[in-house]
Amino acid sequence: MARYIGPKTKIARKFGEAIFGDDKSFEKRNFPPGQHGNARRRGKKSEYAVQLMEKQKAKYTYGILEKQFRNIFASAKRKEGVTGEILLQLCECRLDNVVFRMGVSNSRSGARQLVSHRHITVNGELVNIPSYSLKSGDVVGVREKSKSISTIQDALASNSSVYEWMTWNTEKMEGTFVAVPERLQIPENIKEQLIVELYSK
Numbered sequence: 001m002a003r004y005i006g007p008k009t010k011i012a013r014k015f016g017e018a019i020f021g022d023d024k025s026f027e028k029r030n031f032p033p034g035q036h037g038n039a040r041r042r043g044k045k046s047e048y049a050v051q052l053m054e055k056q057k058a059k060y061t062y063g064i065l066e067k068q069f070r071n072i073f074a075s076a077k078r079k080e081g082v083t084g085e086i087l088l089q090l091c092e093c094r095l096d097n098v099v100f101r102m103g104v105s106n107s108r109s110g111a112r113q114l115v116s117h118r119h120i121t122v123n124g125e126l127v128n129i130p131s132y133s134l135k136s137g138d139v140v141g142v143r144e145k146s147k148s149i150s151t152i153q154d155a156l157a158s159n160s161s162v163y164e165w166m167t168w169n170t171e172k173m174e175g176t177f178v179a180v181p182e183r184l185q186i187p188e189n190i191k192e193q194l195i196v197e198l199y200s201k
Contacts (some may be wrong), residue, residue, distance in 0.1 A: 051198035058190050062091045063108045068131065073199050084192030085183040092181055095122065096130035098140055102168050102175045103159025104152055119146035121174075134177045141174030 059069050076086040099111035099120055112130040114120055120127060121141045142152060164185055168175035
């Protein structure tokens with residue numbers, strides 16, 4: 001399964017924000033990577049460069065590679081509504097993202113691994129496909145045999161995030177994907193209209 005496994009702090013510095021979550025290294029060096037860092041002169045970016053950067057930021061944020069991201073965009077374009085908003089909603093409906101949002105893992109890459117290693121269930125059935133798209137009312141839980149895993153327990157203990165579109169039952173270690181989030185409810189700092197403009201060229 002293809003995924004990005006390179007240096008995450010370098011990517012975060014490129015975009016100027018900690019897109020992979022809390023990062024102490026980024027906090028110390030929150031300027032662009034490269035030999036000259038802040039001192040390097042950077043000319044005004046072209047319209048295409050700005051749009052491309054936004055698309056790359058979205059891909060790295062959700063841990064999706066180009067071909068898959070293009071397919072998600074194509075699906076969003078076929079649906080009625082604002083294409084950019086639907087694109088982000090489809091990304092938010094992915095199982096690995098929901099596992100991360102529910103606090104079962106501290107990162108999306110960690111959530112992807114939990115799903116791939118068969119630790120997560122959907123409506124009581126084991127699902128090991130990170131890109132599995134959830135529907136309103138689906139119940140996501142930790143498999144019975146996996147509830148004692150320390151990384152899952154530590155992640156849940158340190159999680160303080162609450163999202164309106166999902167619920168979490170600590171005792172049962174399962175949550176409900178109540179509804180697809182509206183754009184205003186999605187906290188990611190992504191200008192989705194720029195991505196739409198890029199793919200529309």
